Amino acid sequence: MRAVIFLLYFYSVYASDIDEYFDKRYKILKSESRLSLGGNVSLSDKEAAVNICLMHYKFKEVDYWFDNPRYFNCSRHYFNYKQYIKTSKVFRIIQDMPKGAALHVHDMGLLGPDYLMNITYQDNLYVCFDNNLHLIFANAPPKSPCDGKWQLMSKARSFSNNVTKFDADLRNHFTLFVKNPDTVYPSIRETWRAFMKFFFTVQPMLSYRPVWEQYFYDALKKFREDNIMYLEVRSILPNLYELDGTVYDPIVTAKTYKKVIKNFTKVHRDFFGAKLIYAPPRKVDRSKLEEYLELAKRIKQEMPDTFAGFDLVGQEDLGSPLIEFVPQLLESRKELNYFFHAGETDWYGTLTDENLVDAVLLGAKRLGHAYALPKHPQVLNEIIKKDIGLEVNVISNAVLSLVRDIRNHPLSAFLAHGLPVVLSSDDPGVWEADPLSEDFYIAFVAVASRLSDLRLLKQLAINSLKYSALDSISKDDALRKFNYKWNEFIDNFNCSKYQH
Amino acid sequence: MRAVIFLLYFYSVYASDIDEYFDKRYKILKSESRLSLGGNVSLSDKEAAVNICLMHYKFKEVDYWFDNPRYFNCSRHYFNYKQYIKTSKVFRIIQDMPKGAALHVHDMGLLGPDYLMNITYQDNLYVCFDNNLHLIFANAPPKSPCDGKWQLMSKARSFSNNVTKFDADLRNHFTLFVKNPDTVYPSIRETWRAFMKFFFTVQPMLSYRPVWEQYFYDALKKFREDNIMYLEVRSILPNLYELDGTVYDPIVTAKTYKKVIKNFTKVHRDFFGAKLIYAPPRKVDRSKLEEYLELAKRIKQEMPDTFAGFDLVGQEDLGSPLIEFVPQLLESRKELNYFFHAGETDWYGTLTDENLVDAVLLGAKRLGHAYALPKHPQVLNEIIKKDIGLEVNVISNAVLSLVRDIRNHPLSAFLAHGLPVVLSSDDPGVWEADPLSEDFYIAFVAVASRLSDLRLLKQLAINSLKYSALDSISKDDALRKFNYKWNEFIDNFNCSKYQH
Incomplete structure (x- = not known):
């Protein structure tokens, strides 16, 4: 970065004008900094010390890229640079940091190919x-x-x-990982085809009941190891089966979640738990949607503590837009909380794009992706007014062909405007990413401002609990437990650990 | 696109709830449409007929891309698809359409390699x-x-x-054109190196006085043929020379502009004219900047009608940020109008990025690029309050490595929020683009909403005069002449001309 020294006395312009100028300038930047996500967090002395270490390494990385843009990986496809992330000291700090919750992840995309x-x-x-x-x-x-x-x-x-x-x-x-992603995935169509094929392939293997249970148990373990304390998992709730061919009702799948969560939290007392969002495929007709909604209500009735709400999944451009289901979704909104995918598209002015409008009008508690939000000023107003959480998944959006150079991801504007962002990872297993640390890392060093610091990271972690589907008592409890973990991280932080 | 039919009577939700829902939905979309650039333009019957033809072809193109994303060219490098633009019917309509002014173009980038x-x-x-x-x-x-x-x-x-x-x-x-841009231009550094080398190569040839004069004359001709009626050209004002080695002062270069403009408008009475923005390289020290400012003031004094103002050029990341020159620029702002390049960067939170703050505080009349604006909510407020024009150059930003898939260009958000955008083309000759039609075309079919129509195009053309450096009497005159040309275009429009 360039140093700036002012030799004011050389110039005849009144010093008071210059003072006034720099005063205004300071105020603009200060107010932008305050408005930005994490801008109102104040750091304790100990946190400030951690921040110095973190920012030392962040500046080193970012300034090197600024000076050597050819080595700025995040302007390329994620698959071309993912192996280098592990060498970053900022990444290692983020790995160790408690990150709160992952609120936007899918049932069969939690764990990787190994x-x-x-x-x-x-x-x-x-x-x-x-x-x-x-x-x-x-x-x-x-x-x-x-x-x-x-x-x-x-x-x-x-x-x-x-x-x-x-x-x-x-x-x-x-896995979607390939060494030549630009050739294999020339457009969103090929990417999503491979992505859907992945689920088509693994679903029959994973929906063997004991495997399904073990998979989710091991996923919770892996997320916990990445310093995540709570999950909201979207599931299509496939029919589980036994070796003898017995096939279960999807409600059994839902119950499996409840059982595994209970077993896992019994063993791992520091893990806060998980909830289920029922999220079946969106490419259906209205009568199928009715069935979905009925099932959602049954699950809610049977396990109100585990059930968080309802969503629809699949490539938004190809599936039914929400507007097709307005009467049914309106009718059910008193009973169900919605967490709709909305605006996961680059196609401005299409029905896909307008899903943002419907998601907000249908009372969604959070929006999945909301990638198209910068093009919708009125939806933005509603989001601010209703304080609707935005589930942003940067690596997913890059891998699934919405954006190449990650600096063009709208998250940068969301952060600048202090919108209620929660970071998540969508299907980290499918692209062989860590449960959440890589998404945090890329957002922190390549999307957020160079100047964004530990306050942003802390706010993102807090947001992930604040915008969760936990009831207010549990939320307070979760935040208390998060603070405990956070303080432990701060107290035990040793900058020299990351030196090598 | 998908048709949506509502079988409301199937659902027990009250019809009035549904009415209310669709009423709210309509209001949100309507108000977003009104807020968007061109949203307040009302079309005459004749214009509406032209619009039907235009949108028929636009929907055909966009919907084909939506259904076949692999053939959506604008997600790739401009050099990979530029040859196909000429086959578009929308493009041909835009070519024929009066587009007003080009307010952000550079002296030696106006004409192409041929x-x-x-x-x-x-x-x-x-x-x-x-x-x-x-x-x-x-x-x-x-x-x-x-x-x-x-x-x-x-x-x-x-x-x-x-x-x-x-x-x-x-x-x-x-030319920067190559068949394998992803290999030749792996990052902004290589792109700008080639870009600077272009100017380094052509400048000594072009600054031979008779060639310089003829070049600018022919450039005006070419822009006029692309249905542009007025230009504001940024020039570094190189020293012109004669065959015998005589070298002139830059003021002679400035006078050359005045002379050529006069000669050209004498022959082409429908062409409104051009003005000069003195825009020397930004990678200088303060004493050099003082010289620049002195020269700018001399030019203004000698040819106040032709001189529009001052700017600094060169890769923003590498040149001096505006903050280095605050005292001098503050002092000169009473005498000079500023049209600063600002925020032509992907690096959020750097001094380059902060140029946006300084440009606005220094009273810039327009901003060049303002690519980083979505990350600066307070600057955005100032821009709206002071009605500062944003000179957007989509092809330039794509070629010069800021963005790949053009749908991620912040222009989409600028248009949605109805910001005072003017479209320009920066250095169309260097990437072998048309003077302005290709930039209009790409902005219209690939960046703006699918639903944006002739009203957007008309508003963009009007903005290019509204935010020009013309004084208010000339501006009225220019708008009157534009309206004449526009009505001529509308009156003579024949949709069948574009059929084949």
Whole structure:
């Protein structure tokens, strides 16, 4: 950065004019800083010391990029630079920092390909290869349609002659990661096709009941290890099944969440818990939506503490816009809290784009993505008035073809205007990201202001609890527990730990 | 686009609730539409008919892209799709449409490589090749430093054995266009290096006085042919020279503008004219800036009608930020109007980024680019309060590495919020774009709302005169003449002309 020294006495302009100028300038920047997210947080002496360490490393990174833009990774595809993130000292500090909650994550996108590969080593998994990869747990060869031959995975693997290659090929089905993303994903269509194919592939394997339960348990573990204390998970609630072919009602899937959360929090007392948002696919007709809503209400009735609300998922451009379901959604809004995906699009002035209007009018408690918000000043007013949380997922938006150079992500404007942002990670497993730390890191060093500091990070963590679906007593409790963790982090912080 | 039909009677929610909902929804969208740029323009019956034709073709293009995102060109580098623009019917309508003024263009970036190639066929041009290409007009071999040998271009060309190849190689020096932009321009540093090299190469050739005069005359001609009626051109005012080595003061360069404008408007009575913004390089120290300001004042005194004001040019990240010159610029602001480049950067929270604050506090009449504005809510307030024009150059920002997918350009938000935008083209010759039609086209089909129509285009054209440096009487006159041209365009509009 460049130093500026003023040799005022050289100039005939009145010193008072110059004073007035710099006074005004200071006020504008000060008021922008105050308005920005975290701008009203005041740091204790200990926090200020941590901040000095954090900002020392942040300035080093950002200023190096400013001086050497060719090495600024975040202007490229995430897959081209993800391996370098781990070397960042800022990233390591963020990993250690309590980050509160992850409020926008999806059931089968929580864990990465290595975890999924381990599942393929379990007994009773059948595999069939045709144009797709089919995976089902069963105690006899499945009858599900497949143009190839169903065989036990263990046999297929040992017959492959080359287990390393077999597993490497298999692993490719469990991730969007490729080395040449610009070629493989030329547009949002190809990206989403691969993304949907991922879910299509893993769902039959993951919805084997014991695997489903273990997967979610292990996901909570992984998120907790990334210093996250609470989750709100969106699930399509697939029908779980047993080896003998028994298939359960989706309500069983919902109950599984409740059970796993209970088991997990019993063992990990510092983990605050999780809630479920029922979020089935949006590309349906109205009668299907009616079924969804009925199920949501049943779940709410059966497990009011675990159930948070309702959403619809899938590529917004291709699915039904919310306007198609207004009468039903209006009717159900007294019973259900909404957490709609809205405005996850670059197409300004389309029905997808207008989902933002409907989501807000339907009383959504938070919005998923809200990427298109800068184009909707009236929706913005409503969001501010109603204090609606914005669930921003920067890596997801980059991977799913909304934006290349992450500095163009609207989050920078959201932060500048102090909007109620919560950072989340959408489907970190699908792009092999950490549960939340990488999203925090990229937002902090590449989207937020160079000058944004620990106060922003703390506010983002606090927001993730403030805008959660917890009732007010639980929220206070969660915030108290967060503060405890936060102070522990601050008290034990040792800058020299990050030196090497 | 998807049709939506409401079968309200199926639902038990009160019809009045639904009415109320759609009433609110309509009001939000209506008020967003009103707030957006052009939202208050009302169209005559004839204009409405033109609009139907325009929007028929716009919807066809945009909806095709929505359905086939792989063929949406504007998510790629401009160089990868520029050749397809000419086939668009919307583009051809925009070409024919009076567009008002171009308020942000640079002296040596007005005309493209083919024009520059023609200059190299003139007599008395000497050339020397070393790591760079050196070009000087003279009546004897120049003594300017060059590691190669100075020879007449005509001789070099005829000795080359292959004139086609010689000219093709030469032409590459006169354009940023390449077939593989992602490889050649990996970051803003390489792009700007090539961009600066372009000016370094052409300046000695173009500043031969007769060539300089002819270049600007021909530029006015080309802009007029693109249905532009007025220009404000930023010039670094290089020292012009004669064949015998006579070198002139920059004030002569300024006078040349005045002379050419006079000659041109005499022949082309429908062309309203042009003004000069003196815009020397920003990477200087304070004493050099003092010289600049003195020169600006002298020019203003000598030709107050032609002189519009002062600016500084060059890559903002690398040049001096405005804050370094506050005392001098404060002192001169009573005498000079400012049209500062500000916020042409992706680096949020840097001194470059803060140029926006200084530009506004120094009383700039318009801002060049203001790309970083969404991150500055207080600056935004000042801009609205003081009605400061924003000179947006979408193709420039894409080519010069600020944004890839043009839908992420902040112009979409500027338009949505009805900010005082004027569209311009910066250096269209350098990237082989049309004078202004391509910038209008891309802004209209790829940045603005799908629903934005002729009212936006008309408002943009009107803004280009409204925010010009013309005095109020001339402005009224210009607007009157624009309206005449506009009505002529509307009256003579024939949709079938664009059918094939």
